Amino acid sequence: MNTKRKAATVAVAGTAAGALGLGLLAMPAGAESAPELPEIEAQELVGSVLKAQPPAMSGTATVDNELGLPSVPGMPALDAQSARVYYDGEGRGRVAMEQQSSELTYVLGEREFWSYDSAAGTATRAELPDGAREQHRNQEAAGADPSQVATQVVDRLEESSNVSVDGTARVAGRAAYELVLTPKPDERTLVREVRVAVDSEERLPLRMSVLTHGTTEPAFEAGFSEIEFGPQPERLFEFSPPEGTEVTEREPGRNGGPQHGGDAEGPEFDVAGDGWDTVLLGRIPSEMREGAESNGTDMTGMLERFGKPVQGEFGSGHVVETRIGTALITEDGRIAAGAVPEQVLRQALENR
Amino acid sequence: MEVMTEPARRTAPVSRLVRAELRWIFRRPRTLAVLGLLGVIPVIMGIALAVADPTGSSSPGEGPGAGEGGGLLATAAGSVLVLPIAALTMTLRMLLPLAAAMAGADALAGETATGTLRGWLLAPVSRGRLLLVKALGVATFTLVAATMIAVTGAVTALVLNGADTLYTLSGTTLSIPDALGRIALAVGWVTLQLWAVGAVALAISAFTEHPMVVLASVLGGIIVFTVLGSLDALSWLHPVLLTEAWWAIVDVLRDPIPDADLIGGALKAACYLVIGLSIAYARLVSKDG
Amino acid sequence: MTAQAESAVAGPSPEGPATAASTRGLRKTYGRTVAVEHVDLDVPEGAVLGMLGPNGSGKTTTIRMLLGLVQPTDGDVQLLGHPMPDRAAEALPDVGALVEGPGFHPFLSGRENLLRLAAAEPRLTSGRIPAAVDEALERVGLTRAGGRRYRGYSLGMKQRLGLAAALLVPRRLVMLDEPTNGLDPAGTREIRSVIADLHRDGVTVLVSSHLLAEVEATCTHVAVMNEGTLVAQGDLTELLESESPALEVSTTDSAAAVTALRAAHLSARPTPDGVRAELTRATAPDVVATLVDAGVPVYEARRSRTGLEDLFARLTQDSEEAPTWRS
Known part of the structure; x- marks a missing residue:
């Protein structure tokens, strides 16, 4: 009897301690209360x-x-x-x-x-x-x-x-x-x-x-x-590449910041509207589209997977929607994007 | 203190028991076979990567190097530092935990099945000491298993690549002591994870006399944890899953080492260790021998 | 049930000799199955106690509780004066045991197996271990086979290695559970001689067996178990003597013999080669004198050996499982 009680105590105590530890580890860090700070404008x-x-x-x-x-x-x-x-x-x-x-x-x-x-x-x-x-x-x-x-x-x-x-x-x-x-x-x-x-x-x-x-x-x-x-x-x-690394030299001054991507020319953009309903308008350079295809990235295929086809006065294309933004890419490579509903993009394209 | 007052010794010294236990573990043909297998894995990996010559293939996100661990393998081909860690990472997914489970299964269930556990209980070895000795045996075996992989991995990489390729995933090159320190850290961290698995295996092992039940339970547990870990809908559960910490081992290859996940993983393993050992102890002291 | 156990002659007496092991009110249940109940066993110091009982009568469970391997559901166990299983650390170093067959690792040699067990013996210093192992191997005749893997051992060798493990250090009490299982007659004789040696050295021995002849040949005391309870225990000779003593008389005229004895108010019945006279109301010389006086030719007269066999059969007659007999 005595042994059994001891065994049960150890089992419960050990398991509880371990589970508590796991619980603490799993606790989201944001559980702390908001700090008190002086008011500020x-x-x-x-x-x-x-x-x-x-x-x-x-x-x-x-x-x-x-x-x-x-x-x-x-x-x-x-x-x-x-x-x-x-x-x-x-x-x-x-x-x-x-x-x-x-x-x-x-x-x-x-x-x-x-x-x-x-x-x-x-x-x-x-x-x-x-x-x-x-x-x-x-x-x-x-x-x-x-x-x-x-x-x-x-x-x-x-x-x-x-x-x-x-x-x-x-x-x-x-x-x-x-x-x-x-x-x-x-x-x-x-x-x-x-x-x-x-x-x-x-x-x-x-x-x-x-x-x-x-x-x-x-x-x-x-x-x-x-x-x-x-x-x-x-x-x-400081950085010196490890032995055997393939090093590409890039022209000074261009793309100074951390950016990922190939050497293809970036798309050029135009802006329509202002404030929150600003829409970026642009055209995907043809060499980038071709480059993407030769890279094995099937642009059209991807659009068909993630976008839904749309048609309108602007022509036809695909719309890709996320919770904070929408992008419309037309068949001929025009692109409109912004933190706006689809309708605003259509208008922006049509008003060009 | 009790021992001091007794004219005759009532219990054999733990060190002697541990030595006997280790002699038994490392005399067992199965142990040697598993260690041999684990030791060969990094050699095979190294040779396969060298033959496949992945240099120049694949940019990130595409080609054969893509996907989980692919990037690590690609890097492992060229770095003395990376191959042992990559081998540890790969084997930690399945083989090393199974080896730990095997050690835990043989320690109690296997010995109960052959009737040999009784011999020690009658000597007598108290059940608490028995668990201590068994746990130390499993702990030593897992340490040796992890070390085996790291050593053969490092030697293979040295032979294939030479000593001047000690670079990290961050592109920095390390000094030899620094690299050895990191390999030791990885071995230690992996061993701690295996202790957690071994403790759980010991707990299961105390409930059964069929070693296969222990192996099957641990294997099933790893699979279930991996599946749960891959379900985004259960992300609230993920911090509790032991297997979810295991990718953190790759962090020893980054420079500087981001320690948050490694520390979190170590603490998680410690929690599993406490749970496993306390259940194993509770079962062992109340169990009929 | 308790009454039954105590009704046996030579039951535990408080003034009796010191006991090496004893139980009081011992009970063990597994779920609803009662394995052992109301067992008040006494193993007198220096005795060779044979524990008899059909298979499944609770012998092994009782022994495992004596050794502290199994926690009793109820009751007390004393082993060499220490309560079990709480004080196992004090009692067990002086106890050697072979329980439920030998358990060894097949991939190790017999000697390595013993070395592993010896490492756990508190009474052995590390330096003494190899010598103690060699002595134990020699004692059971395994010196030459000690280096071979246990895997290749015959049943008899395995049993002897188990005995060697029990005898690694000088013990005060040795418990052997079915030690002659699987042994050939020569092996059985060896075990008997080991037990005899232990007895001569003053070691208390508890042997469980279902082989009555073996117990009768080696034991000073017996305890008989049936269906989980202790149905009789005590000094072997006393137990047998208490069983309705009789005199077997060989005669060519059994009819006359019966008539003569009955005339003298002695109960008697004819047997194939003579007559059997109960000794409840007369002594053996009385019987012989009565017969001689009546002119009955007496060729031979001997105390009838009711034998353990009869006793055992009577005590366990309700048991479904018949014990195995061997002569």
């Missing part, structure tokens, strides 16, 4: 964000999209689980986008920009134009008074949105203000509101969420799941 907050120089830091940024779009093969940017970001506070940085078993690394160094793909074993190097970083550093000096810029920015925003500070939040363990942009009622957009969490001390945007009508869960959210401010090791901002 939207304009002041925007101003401080514009003025702030991002300090040296490291963190993990995650993108969480509930766009309602199946993942598309060949589009690595969205299927990245998360990205680790390192910044030295002086314009040099490293971004590592983690795939399950490989990594895309981007290093912005003193004089060069590197990208490295571990799965393919290839690297690209671009030399930065002289003074590129000085320019970056002097931006503050060159630009106008930040508070004045802030006023301008907020004014511009307020033409189409209500800008407010709506409470506080804790993001990656940091206290943050929640800046909320709500489209004005006459804006024809899918977006209900955009929330930006701004670190209360460093005034760095920590998270951006896009909410659409009818749901409480963000349709799109990008932000830090972990962040730590402080100096970073020097070696992170």
Whole structure:
């Protein structure tokens, strides 16, 4: 009897402790209560964000999209689980986008920009134009008074949105203000509101969420799941490719930022409308369409899988809808896209 | 302390029991066969990758290198550091947990079936000590199994690629001590995961005298966990699944090492370890021998 | 049931010799099945106690509870003065046991198997282990086969290796569950001689068996189990003597013998080669004198051996499973 009771005690206690541990591990990090912070005006907050120089830091940024779009093969940017970001506070940085078993690394160094793909074993190097970083550093000096810029920015925003500070939040363990942009009622957009969490001390945007009508869960959210401010090791901002890596040199000055894609010319865009119902209009260059086909990406096939065929005064094409945006691609390669319902895109195409 | 007051020793020293247990484990033909098999896997992987010569093939997201683990295999072909870790990652999906389950199955169920467990209980070895010795035996075996893979993986990669290819997925090149440290970290982390599997196997093993039941349960558990892990609708359940932590091992190949998932996975394994061992203990002390 | 057990002659007496093992009110149930009930067993120190009973009578379960392998549902167990199974650590080092057949690893040699068991023996220092193993192997005649894999052992060798394991260290009590199972007559004799040696050295031995001849040949005490209960226990000679003593007389004139005895108010009945006289009211010399006086030719007179066989048959007659007999 005694033994049985002891056995039962051990079994229950051990299992409970283990289960409790698992429960704690499974608990979402966002369960902490919102911090108490001094009140702040939207304009002041925007101003401080514009003025702030991002300090040296490291963190993990995650993108969480509930766009309602199946993942598309060949589009690595969205299927990245998360990205680790390192910044030295002086314009040099490293971004590592983690795939399950490989990594895309981007290093912005003193004089060069590197990208490295571990799965393919290839690297690209671009030399930065002289003074590129000085320019970056002097931006503050060159630009106008930040508070004045802030006023301008907020004014511009307020033409189409209500800008407010709506409470506080804790993001990656940091206290943050929640800046909320709500489209004005006459804006024809899918977006209900955009929330930006701004670190209360460093005034760095920590998270951006896009909410659409009818749901409480963000349709799109990008932000830090972990962040730590402080100096970073020097070696992170230098890169020398491993032996055996295929290195492609890129012309200096072009495509300075981390971008994925081939060397094909990017599509050229035009804008229709303003505010939230801005529609991007463009034309997919023919060589890109052909290039895509020769790459094995069947553009038309993909459109047929994810889009629905539409017809109208603009001709015929396919519409691809997600929860925060819509794109219309016509048979002859014209493209219209925006955070708007399909109808707005049709009009924009027809009014050309 | 009790032992001090007794004129004659009432129980054999644990170290002696552990030595006897290890001698038994590593004398068993099945153990040696499994270790041999595990040791050969990285060699086969390395040679296959070298023969297939994947350099130049496949850009991300397409070609034969695409899909889970494909990128890792492509990298493994050229890096001394990556091959042992890639071999650990592949075998951690199924073979290593099964090896741990086998050790756990033989430790209690197998010994009950042959009637040999009784010999130690009558010596006497108290049931708590028996579990301790058995757990240490399983722990040692899993450590040896993981080390075996890492060592043959590293040696194979050294022979195929030479020592100057110690680069990470982030494209940085490591010093030899740093690379060895990372391989050791990977072995340690994988071993901890296997201890969790082994503890659960011991718990099942304490309930049955058929070793195959233990193996089948662990195999079934891994399959069920993998299926649950692949269902997005059950994402709330995923942080609890042991198998969901196992991809984190790839993080030792990134530079700097992102430690969050590794630490989370280690803590998760510790939780399973506690649950498994406490159930095994409870069953063993109340069980008829 | 308790009454029945105690009705047996030479039941436990509080003033009696010290017991090496004893149970009181022992009971074990598996679900609804009652395996053992109301067992008050006493194993006197220095005795060789034969535990008899048909298969399934609860012998092995009782032994497993004595050894602390099985937790009793109810009742107390004392082993060498220590309550079991709580104080197993104190009692078991002095107890050697072979329970439910030998259990060894087939891929190890006999010697390696013993080394593994010896590692767990508290009484052995690490340095003594190899010598102790060799001595135990020698004692059961396995010195030459010790290096061979257990897999290749014959049934008899396996049994002897099990015995060797029980005798790794000098014990105060040795429990052997069916030790002669699968042994040829020579092997059985060897086991008997080992038991005799142990007895001579003052070691208490508990042997369970369903072979009556074996028990009769080696034991000083018996305990008889049937259907989970202890139906009799005590000194073997006393138990047998208590069974209606009789004198078997060989004579050519059995009719005259019966008449003469009955005339002297002694109960008697004819047998194929003479007459059988009950000794309840007379002694053997009385019977012989009566017959001689009556002029009946007496060729031979001997105490009848009711034998364990008769006793056992009477005690377990309700059992469906007949015990195995062997002479």
